[in-house]
Amino acid sequence: MADVLVVGAGPVGLTLACELARHGARCRIIDRAPRPLPYCRAIGVTPRTLEVWDDMGIAREMIDAGLWLTGLRSIVQGRPPTDAPNPALDLPFAALGLPQYETERVLARHLDRHGVRIERGSALTALRQDPDGVAVRIEGEDGTAQEDRFRYVVGCDGAHSAVRRLLGIAFDGAAYPWPFMLGDVRIGWDVPYGMSVRALRLVEGGPPDMFVAIPLPEPGRYRVSMLAPAALVPSAGTEHGIQAELRGPSLADLQAVADDLLPDRPRLADLRWSSVYRISMRLASAYGQGRCFIAGDAAHIHPPTGGQGMNTGIQDAYNLAWKLALVLRGAGAASL
Structure with a gap:
């Protein structure tokens, strides 16, 4: 047994x-x-998790499969972007993208x-x-x-x-009342390798319009997330997590949000997968x-x-x- x-x-x-x-x-x-x-x-993998993996003997394998997350580019209310590098911390590891x-x-x-x-x-x-x-x-x-x-x-x-x-x-x-959508895409822009991007437009009385791009190890590829339009998500569905039973957003759905929130309107391409998800x-x-x-x-x-x-x-x-x-x-x- x-x-x-x-x-x-x-x-x-x-x-x-x-x-x-x-x-x-x-x-x-x-x-x-x-x-x-x-x-x-x-x-995102935190330094503490990398310490755990180091004790397990697999930190190097994880690091080799990922990329270091170097900072955040923010675009708020359509203003010019500002870059904030991740601060150097007195830790044995930094933030890893995997x-x-x-x-x-x-x-x-x-x-x-x-x-x-x-x-x-x-x-x-x-x-x-x-x-x-x-x-x-x-x-x-x-x-x-x-x-x-x-x-x-x-x-x-x-x-x-x-x-x-x-x-x-x-x-x-409690559950967030708003559905979100995800996609794994290639983005044509000049963002440095390892830097995330977050574009926000504040909306009175509701969640901000947003476009968030987290870099993946393959250069030029990102996992993007944003609010999903109501037409894409019926009221039914699983309360938390990826809604596998629903059709994922199209590349055009994701591009529409990027065009709305990113001043340079970079082109999204090569959609590998997409999904709708909910947060609780x-x-x-x-x-x-x-x-x-x-x-x-x-x-x-x-x-x-x-x-x-x-x-x-x-x-x-x-x-x-x-x-x-x-x-x-x-x-x-x-x-x-």
């Missing part, structure tokens, strides 16, 4: 599984999705070195815990189901966490119940500014793993 079932193979679940394996705990990791998602989603699919690729490769395989297309559908462990039901894409038992279960399965729902943990908070701010009433825990977006969701979502989630997992490992080998009390 494995010691821990990790539910979710995003950055948080992969970090937890890697660290459990490094500390000698036996784990399984499952994910509902049949394959990794192609979306950039989280990009698309989430690259973060997951490096973490999955690291997990494979520990001999742990991600079980994709597998969903947790039931759990029942007692003083000695947790009995679970896992269903595959083909409808087959298996029963198994673990000493602990950790839900790293995102804002719509099955683990949190099965435990009945409240997830209070929520916090779970508890991070654990008995032998079950939640981490990352399953426990707390944030607006994307500052990259708090993925970074705090990775730090959740890094913190929980060594504690679980000590308890599992009898070197720490369960209260840890």
Whole structure:
């Protein structure tokens, strides 16, 4: 019997599984999705997360796959742009730009070195815990189901966490009323490599019109985000995150916002993917119940500014793993 079932193979679940394996705990990791998602989603990596990855032995691989974020160009109310370089901090690392699919690729490769395989297309559908462990039901894409038992279960399965729902943990908070849209595009302009761009126009009584471009490692490519026009987003849909069931914006939709807010009207091209997404701010009433825990977006969701979502989630997992490992080998009390 494995010691821990990790539910979710995003950055948080992969970090937890890697660290459990490094500390000698036996784990399984499952994910509902049949394959990794192609979306950039989280990009910004904080110095603290790089310190975590350095301890895990993968900081160099992550740095090689990303780019250093060097500063911010701001355009407010159509006025000439101002550039603000990131200040030099007395830290071992700086802010790194790394698309989430690259973060997951490096973490999955690291997990494979520990001999742990991600079980994709597998969903947790039931759990029942007692003083000695947790009995679970896992269903595959083909409808087959298996029963198994673990000493602990950790839900790293995102804002719509099955683990949190099965435990009945409240997830209070509020949703932004405005939908947003994302795109991965090439932009023809003279912005220095590594610099982000933010254009804002204040709107009385509502959110500002905005165009935000975060650089990707490939020169000239950016993940852009902005408010989505109402015509593109019906009132129904998922409350938080990428609205995979909806058609993403077209290149023309993204270009229209750029033309409206960027004085030089740079050309957007080569749209690789796009999506509509919604933002919520929520916090779970508890991070654990008995032998079950939640981490990352399953426990707390944030607006994307500052990259708090993925970074705090990775730090959740890094913190929980060594504690679980000590308890599992009898070197720490369960209260840890």
